[in-house]
Amino acid sequence: LSYVPGQFLASSTFANRCAAPRSGTDPISQQKYPDLKGTVTDENNFLRSWTNELYLWYSEVPDLNPASYATSAYFDLLKTSATTPSGSPKDKFHFTYATSTWESLSQSGVTLGYGVRLQVLHQTVPRNVVVALVEASASGPAATLARGATVQAIDGVDIDTTDSGGISTLNAGLSPSSNGEMHTFTIQDLNATTTRQVVLTAAPITEDPVPLANVLPGNVGYILFLDHIAPSEQELVTAFRGFRQRGVTDLVLDIRYNGGGYLDIASEVAYMIAGGAQTAGRTFELLEFNDKHPSTDPVTGEPITPTPFHSTTQGLSTTSGQALPALNLMRVFVLTGPGTCSASESIINGLRGINVQVIQVGSTTCGKPYGFYPQDNCGTTYFSIQFRGVNNQAFGDYSDGFSPANTIQTEGVSIPGCSVADDFTHALGDPNEALLNVALGYASTASCSVPPSGSSAPAGIKRMLRPSPELSTRPPFLENRILRRP
Amino acid sequence: VKSPHRVVALLAVLSAAACATPAEELGVPAVIVGVTPQGRAELQSAVEHALGTQPILLADDALTHESVLRIERVVRRDAEGRPLNGRDVKGKPQEFRLYTMNGLCILVHVESRARQTLHAVSCAPAL
Numbered sequence: 001l002s003y004v005p006g007q008f009l010a011s012s013t014f015a016n017r018c019a020a021p022r023s024g025t026d027p028i029s030q031q032k033y034p035d036l037k038g039t040v041t042d043e044n045n046f047l048r049s050w051t052n053e054l055y056l057w058y059s060e061v062p063d064l065n066p067a068s069y070a071t072s073a074y075f076d077l078l079k080t081s082a083t084t085p086s087g088s089p090k091d092k093f094h095f096t097y098a099t100s101t102w103e104s105l106s107q108s109g110v111t112l113g114y115g116v117r118l119q120v121l122h123q124t125v126p127r128n129v130v131v132a133l134v135e136a137s138a139s140g141p142a143a144t145l146a147r148g149a150t151v152q153a154i155d156g157v158d159i160d161t162t163d164s165g166g167i168s169t170l171n172a173g174l175s176p177s178s179n180g181e182m183h184t185f186t187i188q189d190l191n192a193t194t195t196r197q198v199v200l201t202a203a204p205i206t207e208d209p210v211p212l213a214n215v216l217p218g219n220v221g222y223i224l225f226l227d228h229i230a231p232s233e234q235e236l237v238t239a240f241r242g243f244r245q246r247g248v249t250d251l252v253l254d255i256r257y258n259g260g261g262y263l264d265i266a267s268e269v270a271y272m273i274a275g276g277a278q279t280a281g282r283t284f285e286l287l288e289f290n291d292k293h294p295s296t297d298p299v300t301g302e303p304i305t306p307t308p309f310h311s312t313t314q315g316l317s318t319t320s321g322q323a324l325p326a327l328n329l330m331r332v333f334v335l336t337g338p339g340t341c342s343a344s345e346s347i348i349n350g351l352r353g354i355n356v357q358v359i360q361v362g363s364t365t366c367g368k369p370y371g372f373y374p375q376d377n378c379g380t381t382y383f384s385i386q387f388r389g390v391n392n393q394a395f396g397d398y399s400d401g402f403s404p405a406n407t408i409q410t411e412g413v414s415i416p417g418c419s420v421a422d423d424f425t426h427a428l429g430d431p432n433e434a435l436l437n438v439a440l441g442y443a444s445t446a447s448c449s450v451p452p453s454g455s456s457a458p459a460g461i462k463r464m465l466r467p468s469p470e471l472s473t474r475p476p477f478l479e480n481r482i483l484r485r486p
Numbered sequence: 487v488k489s490p491h492r493v494v495a496l497l498a499v500l501s502a503a504a505c506a507t508p509a510e511e512l513g514v515p516a517v518i519v520g521v522t523p524q525g526r527a528e529l530q531s532a533v534e535h536a537l538g539t540q541p542i543l544l545a546d547d548a549l550t551h552e553s554v555l556r557i558e559r560v561v562r563r564d565a566e567g568r569p570l571n572g573r574d575v576k577g578k579p580q581e582f583r584l585y586t587m588n589g590l591c592i593l594v595h596v597e598s599r600a601r602q603t604l605h606a607v608s609c610a611p612a613l
Contacts, residue, residue, distance in 0.1 A: 097562065097570070106543035108556035108579050120565070206545045227569070230556050230579045259563070260572025287575065300576065307575075316578065317556065342572025366566075371573035389573065 003045075003065045011053055014038075014046035018378035019071075035378060041067045044074045046377050051078045054298055056290050056370065056385045057091070072096070075382060084367075086400045086411040093370060095383050102374060102381045108230040108317070109207045112179060114142045114200040117257065118151065119339075120174070125160045129174070130424050132257060133226075137206045141198045148190030148424040155184050176202035190425060207231075212254075212429040213239035220443060221248035221327075222436065224428055225269070228261025228343045230316040233268065237318060240272040241325040248327055252439050253347070254335040254429075256362055256422065260342030263307060263389075264314040268324060270350045271309040275328030279309035284350040285389040287371070288396070299373040299386070309350070331357035333439040336402070337422055341366035346389055348402055352415070353391025360404045360417035361439040367401035367412060406448055418448035512594060512601065513587025515553035516609040521546070525607040529593070532602045533557065533582060536595045553612040555582040586611060 017038025026033050044066030052058050060080035069077070075096060082090040115138025121128040129151040134142065152159055154173035157166040173183035181202040188195045209232035212224035221243040225232065243251070251273060260266075267284040283306035289298060297304050313322045334340075334348055345365050348358050370385045390396035401412035407419040423434035431437060434451035441449035518525065529548065533555070534540040542557060549555050556579035562570045571577075581596040584604075591609035594601045 095570075102559070102562065103539075104541075104543075104560050105537065105539060105557050106560045107545055107548055108558050110543055110545045110548075111561065112543060117567070119567070123565070204543050204545050206547070227561070228572075228574075229561065230558060257567070259566075259568025260574075261561070261569055262574050262577065317554075339566060339568060341568045343574075344572075346573065366568065368572060371571075371575060373576075374571065383570065 003067060005063050008049045008052045009045070011046050011049035014042050014049060015377060017042035017046070019043060020378070022379050038378075040071055043071045043378055044069060047071070047075050047078055047382065050375065050377075050382075051384060053292070054290070054384070054386045055079070056388060057082070058290055058292075071380075078384070084399045088367075088400060088411075090399060091385055092399075093368065093372075093383065093385055097374070097381045097383070099376045099379050099381045102376075107204075107206075109209065109227075110204050111207060112176065112202055113205045114138065114176070114202060115205045116142050116145055116200070118174060119257075125162065127159045129159060132424070133211075133428060135205055136208055136211060140201065142200055144198065145187065146190065147427055150188050151185055152188050152195050153186035173200075179203060208235075210235035210239055213242060214429060215243065215246050215248060216252075216431060216440065218440075218443070219247055219249040220440060221246075221251045222254065222429055223251070224254045225258055225344075227258060228263075228265040230262065232261075233265055233313065233316040234318050236265070236269060236272065237313065237322075237324060240327065243327055244325045249329075250331070250333070250443050251327060251329055252333040252335060252436060254436070255340050255344045255347070256335050256337040256435065257339045258341075258344040259339055259366070260344050260346075260368070262316060263343050263346060264310060265316065266343040266346045267307055267310045267350065268314065270347050271311055272324050272326050273329050273332050274309065274351060274354060274356050275326035276311060277328065278330075278354055278356060279311070282309060282354050283307070283392040284309045284353075285346050285391060286394075287387040288390055289387050309354075329356070331359060333359045333361060333417075333443065335435040335439060336360055336362040336365050336404075338363065338366055338401075340401075342368045342371070345369065345398065345402065348415075349389070349391045349395065349398065353393045353395060358415060359439070359442060360402055360415050361420055361442065362404065362417075362435050363419060363421065364403040364407065364410075364412045365398075365401035367399045369396045369398050418442060420451060423451065511587075512585040512592055513590075514585060515612045516584045516586035516591060517551065517553055517612045518549045518584065518591070518607055519610045520608045521550060522606070522608075525604070528604050528606040532593050532604060536582070536593075536598075536600065536602070537580065549582075549584050553584045555584070556580070557582070584609060 016034040016036055018035045019040045021035035021037055022033040048066050051061055057080040061078055079091045079094045084090055115135040117132045119130050119132040131145050131147055131149040133147055134145050154170050157169045183200055185198045185200055186195050187198050209227040209229050210225055214222045216222055223239050271279055286306040295304055311324055313320055351358050369388050372383050372386045374381045374383055388396045398413045402415050403410045403412040404417035404419045405414050418438045420435050420438050426433035432452050437451050438449055534542050558579040583594045585592045586609045591604040591607045592601050593604055
């Protein structure tokens with residue numbers, strides 16, 4: 001089993017041969033751990049062969065001697081080093097997670113937190129952390145916060161500290177890990193000249209993935225869609241049914257903070273926008289694996305078939321098989337930002353694939369047409385890109401995201417629309433909020449207007465339309481380490 | 487969440503403690519009323535026992551607004567707050583449903599149809 005460059009044994013040859021085998025019973029499968037005594041080289045050999053079998057760009061991976069590296073360092077090298085047209089790494093999504101953590105469960109839509117969605121706009125000094133929205137389920141001091149408030153300090157540590165211990169304190173406050181954990185935030189509310197202290201307590205928070213669905217003047221529907229989690233399915237159906245009953249003729253889909261989730265829900269949203277006539281028999285998204293697997297999903301063993309535009313509910317939080325309402329629109333406005341990712345980008349790409357006009361207002365999306373099946377080996381779950389999603393026109397090349405047409409120094413695929421910075425000075429759904437305001441103007445004039453005055457960032461906010469490459473390649477197993485040293 | 491291993495394991499775990507029951511014998515869909523620490527602890531324990539893992543993060547008001555409780559992997563996010571698995575093509579939550587019959591509150595794991603009576607929980611028919 002010694003290393004021979006260019007020769008790869010089946011990954012199953014090396015699977016579960018661990019330098020430090022787990023003992024006992026897997027709490028998830030309730031079966032004895034499959035681990036056998038092995039070596040670091042065995043684990044590396046598994047990763048080498050598994051990557052060669054399944055990685056989307058396996059032919060671009062360097063073939064390195066597995067006996068020469070620690071496993072984590074070896075995995076980091078098992079990816080393409082190519083770059084996109086913008087100069088970003090082609091593979092920005094290569095990481096690991098402790099299996100015991102990855103497999104942990106929760107009630108759908110329930111997370112441990114404060115009920116406040118904080119956006120880290122700038123991770124290094126001068127740092128900017130702003131309240132993007134407050135969940136309706138937030139209670140106590142958290143409920144006194146509002147969009148646009150900025151975090152000045154946490155537990156007495158200034159947000160611009162350069163001390164590593166201080167940065168750990170900030171990160172601990174931003175990502176609490178246990179129920180009942182309390183942290184003191186020094187907050188400057190929007191338009192305030194002074195700060196105040198707010199003690200936030202971590203608790204199970206029920207997220208509302210569709211907190212707003214309104215009809216604005218001119219029969220324009222506005223829907224704020226935050227997460228493709230299971231509970232969103234029922235809320236989306238209810239919202240679109242209401243839009244249909246009220247005769248909505250234009251739609252603004254606000255997905256600026258929606259990083260994806262269930263692809264089936266993205267398909268349902270696209271169907272409810274476009275309707276049956278435009279979607280019948282067409283592909284919402286087709287998964288493409290590497291060229292070793294042209295017709296069979298190599299992980300499930302099932303034939304690769306397109307995900308259609310679902311015309312019925314998929315049973316994620318509804319009764320499966322119910323007809324979906326549809327607006328039968330020829331165009332849709334999407335409000336976007338760097339948080340618009342993955343399944344959310346699939347909505348854009350899927351609709352463009354059937355020639356529904358997608359008008360983008362906001363900033364460039366994250367650029368993730370890819371996906372993977374997480375793979376455990378020896379207690380570590382590996383994430384390595386295995387497939388790409390393409391639309392009805394076989395298009396899926398948006399690894400630099402989608403960008404509104406008038407974006408300066410466009411990085412992503414340019415599509416019609418207007419470049420507008422996120423506006424933390426107005427509530428989401430407020431017609432004066434910059435992105436929504438410009439979208440409404442475009443609906444009337446087919447041109448990009450200037451947002452209303454006052455829609456600038458809060459004091460101290462430095463606009464960052466895209467995370468820097470360093471940030472987007474951060475290993476997510478370090479997700480709690482949100483802030484970095486300068 | 488819905489891996490073959492887990493389904494097999496669930497069936498194995500539940501077979502000794504519960505029994506498959508036709509839906510019509512379970513009563514009517516119900517929601518929890520008058521949440522108590524004891525009731526919450528019993529629900530927590532029942533769900534963790536059924537799925538063979540712990541802890542499982544539940545909302546304080548689980549099963550108080552609707553008769554269905556869905557469980558799935560915790561959504562892990564990157565530094566920008568985006569889900570790590572933003573294109574989930576196969577996953578689906580596991581479902582529990584609460585019923586009431588003859589004054590009893592009965593929790594059913596839909597996939598295995600196994601049931602457990604919750605003695606410390608008060609429930610009423612869902613509207």
